[in-house]
Amino acid sequence: MLVEGFSDFRVTPGPFLYADNMIAARLTVTGTHTGPYMGIPPTGKKIQAIAHTHYRLHEGKIAELWDCTDALSLLQQLGVLPPMP
Numbered sequence: 738m739l740v741e742g743f744s745d746f747r748v749t750p751g752p753f754l755y756a757d758n759m760i761a762a763r764l765t766v767t768g769t770h771t772g773p774y775m776g777i778p779p780t781g782k783k784i785q786a787i788a789h790t791h792y793r794l795h796e797g798k799i800a801e802l803w804d805c806t807d808a809l810s811l812l813q814q815l816g817v818l819p820p821m822p
Contacts, residue, residue: 738775743768743784758795764788766806770815777817786811 740746751763766788770780788806792799812818 739766739768742770742772742774742777742779744771745769748788758793760792760794762790762792764790774815777815780815782815784811784814786814 746768747766749765749767751765753760753762764787766786767784769783770777772779786807787810788804790805791803793801809818813820
């Protein structure tokens with residue numbers, strides 16, 4: 738959905754922590770809204786959002802993944818929601 742909605746979609750890793758079998762990473766997501774995204778027609782706007790992702794490893798492979806992306810900021814940047822006062 739993100740790749741279709743944002744033609745130059747990019748994820749840039751930031752700091753991460755590793756302990757036991759868990760990895761926590763801060764990711765910066767950027768792109769230009771050139772295709773439909775969640776029913777929102779293309780706006781041509783550039784976005785930047787932060788995601789916090791956690792991975793649980795098992796035998797050297799990702800067994801589980803939890804992701805929390807700042808969707809509120811993303812929708813505000815697209816003009817779907819008003820900015821915070």
